[in-house]
Every structure is written in C-alpha cells, then in structure tokens.
Amino acid sequence: MRLAVTIDTEEDNWGDYTNTSYSVENIKRIPSLQSMFDEFNVVPTYLVTYPVATNRASVEILKAIHRQGKCEIGMHCHPWSTPPFDEERTPYNSMLCNLPYELQHRKMSALHDAIEKNFGIRPKSFRAGRWGYNGDTAMVLKELDYRVDTSVTPFIDWSEDHGPDFSQIPPEPYRFKAPKIFESRRDGDLTEIPATIGYLQDNFGLCNSVDRLLSSTLGRMFRLKGLLNRAGLLNKVLLSPEGSDSGQMIRLTQVLMRKKYEVVNMFFHSTSLQAGLSFFVKTNEDEMRFSNRIKEYLTFTSKIGIKSVTLSETEGIL
Numbered sequence: 008m009r010l011a012v013t014i015d016t017e018e019d020n021w022g023d024y025t026n027t028s029y030s031v032e033n034i035k036r037i038p039s040l041q042s043m044f045d046e047f048n049v050v051p052t053y054l055v056t057y058p059v060a061t062n063r064a065s066v067e068i069l070k071a072i073h074r075q076g077k078c079e080i081g082m083h084c085h086p087w088s089t090p091p092f093d094e095e096r097t098p099y100n101s102m103l104c105n106l107p108y109e110l111q112h113r114k115m116s117a118l119h120d121a122i123e124k125n126f127g128i129r130p131k132s133f134r135a136g137r138w139g140y141n142g143d144t145a146m147v148l149k150e151l152d153y154r155v156d157t158s159v160t161p162f163i164d165w166s167e168d169h170g171p172d173f174s175q176i177p178p179e180p181y182r183f184k185a186p187k188i189f190e191s192r193r194d195g196d197l198t199e200i201p202a203t204i205g206y207l208q209d210n211f212g213l214c215n216s217v218d219r220l221l222s223s224t225l226g227r228m229f230r231l232k233g234l235l236n237r238a239g240l241l242n243k244v245l246l247s248p249e250g251s252d253s254g255q256m257i258r259l260t261q262v263l264m265r266k267k268y269e270v271v272n273m274f275f276h277s278t279s280l281q282a283g284l285s286f287f288v289k290t291n292e293d294e295m296r297f298s299n300r301i302k303e304y305l306t307f308t309s310k311i312g313i314k315s316v317t318l319s320e321t322e323g324i325l
Contacts, residue, residue: 008263009270009316009324010308011200012044012051013157015083015134016069016277018058019284024087024096029058034065036280041072043298047305049315053277054083054134057090060121070126079317081132082118082153086139089114099169102139112147119151132318134158139170142186145197149185155318157272159188159201162215162243174219178205178263180270180325198322202274203246207239207258209265214241246273249287253303260308270321273304
C-alpha cells in the first residue's frame with residue numbers, strides 16, 4: 008500500500024462566489040505543515056487554485072518546497088476565482104461540471120498556463136473545486152495532457168449542492184478513458200485516485216446500500232443511522248483530518264489493507280491550517296487538534312511501512 012496526501016491549496020475566502028479579489032494568507036502556514044511531512048518522509052501533492060498560482064508570495068513558498076523535490080504541484084480549479092468569468096456567479100455555476108465544455112476548457116487552460124508560467128512546470132494532477140467533475144472535465148484533462156484525477160468522493164451524492172453523484176463509486180483507484188469517468192479499464196489513459204472514503208465494516212456495497220436507505224426521510228425520522236454508527240455497525244469514515252480523528256483514519260486504512268488496496272488518499276484543504284478560515288477548524292484548539300490528527304496518522308503509516316507517493320507517481324502503481 009502507498010499513501011498519497013492531497014491538499015486543496017486555495018484562497019482564504021473559499022466559497023465567496025460574488026467576490027472579485029482573494030487573499031491567500033493561509034499559504035504562509037504551509038512551511039510548518041511541510042516540516043511535519045518531511046519528518047515522516049511524506050511528499051504531498053499541493054493542488055493550487057488560480058489566486059494561489061498568481062500570487063507572488065504563495066508561489067515562492069510552494070516553489071521553494073518543489074525545488075527541493077519535496078512536493079508535487081497540481082491543479083485545483085475553482086470556477087468562481089478562475090478566469091474567464093463569462094458565467095453568472097451562482098452556487099450552481101460554482102460546480103465546474105455544470106459549465107459548458109468550452110468554458111471549462113478555457114478556465115482550466117487559464118489555470119494550467121498560470122501554473123506553468125509561475126512554477127515552471129507542467130502539472131499532471133487535478134482535482135475539481137467542490138468535487139464538480141464530469142466527463143467533459145475529464146476530456147479537458149486529456150486535452151491538456153493530465154494523467155491523474157482525484158475529484159471523486161466515493162459513496163457521496165452532491166446532487167443537493169448542484170453537483171455530481173458519486174454514491175455508487177467505491178474508493179478503489181482505477182484507470183479509465185474519458186469521458187467515461189466511472190468505467191474502469193486496464194488500458195485507460197487516465198488514472199482516478201478517489202478521495203479515500205469508506206466504511207469500517209468490510210462489506211462496502213452492503214454498507215453503502217443501507218447507508219443510502221437510512222439517509223432517506225424515513226431513516227432520518229427514526230435516527231437509525233446514528234444508532235448504527237454508535238453501535239459500530241455502520242461507520243462511514245473519510246481519510247481526512249477535517250472529518251475524522253486519527254483513530255478512525257487508522258482503522259479505515261487497516262480495512263483497506265485487508266482489501267489489498269494499492270493506494271489510499273488522505274485529503275484536506277489548506278484553509279484548515281489557519282483557525283477561522285474553514286468549516287472544520289474554527290478555533291485555535293481546533294487548529295491544534297487538526298495538526299495532531301495528521302501527525303498521529305502519519306506516525307501510524309510510518310510505523311507499519313506505508314510509503315508516500317505523489318499523485319503523478321500513482322499512475323505507475325496501477
């Protein structure tokens with residue numbers, strides 16, 4: 008098993024679809040995070056947005072890490088902060104997948120070109136902002152010569168947020184041919200490394216079916232899902248310090264080891280490095296807890312010999 012660590016490296020005022028300027032103060036916290044990664048020989052993938060890729064200070068921080076071979080730089084497209092701004096600024100249009108193919112192409116090309124110009128590299132890995140990913144997005148990735156996508160959140164349906172439905176997709180990495188983003192093919196020219204989300208119970212298919220049933224109106228009415236969670240019978244876990252503690256992440260990784268998964272993908276946002284900038288880290292105490300979760304999890308992976316890979320490197324594993 009290999010560990011990919013993927014970070015949405017983005018502007019501070021995330022989700023402000025009406026703003027026209029963006030601060031990137033949270034990027035100043037990355038050197039401290041990187042020091043922790045260095046301690047555990049982890050080489051993360053920083054997936055950068057347009058405001059980050061075009062801010063001189065942010066570029067210098069990340070470029071210095073990249074120059075030392077300690078990270079990969081990939082692309083993370085927020086439509087609302089990536090030119091051209093031809094669409095109306097709405098929650099619906101904040102999902103990249105809801106934009107016409109041509110506009111997706113122009114935005115992703117603009118961000119790709121900014122990364123190439125300011126970092127001096129050709130990025131090969133990608134994640135859509137808000138997980139807003141579809142077949143058109145994958146076709147653009149192919150046109151721009153990307154190799155690895157990490158926009159799929161297994162067992163999660165974003166339909167209520169105007170986004171894609173990944174509720175039937177398991178967390179196992181696979182190769183595919185665009186635009187058929189959910190069809191695993193050995194001869195695929197693109198690689199999907201989903202954000203690792205799974206259950207602490209071995210039968211993922213059964214757990215997901217029960218989970219979806221209990222997420223219905225009837226299930227919520229009787230609070231059955233919460234009861235099963237507390238009883239240890241149905242526990243969905245994100246391999247993310249934003250949604251899970253270190254114990255849960257460790258247990259999920261152990262389940263996936265039994266299932267012979269070749270890659271797991273821990274994911275989070277750079278805004279969670281600074282209290283008050285994300286939904287997940289609101290106080291200084293939350294900030295400390297967040298950092299400790301990462302350190303405790305990496306202590307586990309280091310101890311049992313799970314080695315780090317960048318997103319681009321996963322292509323050679325599958």
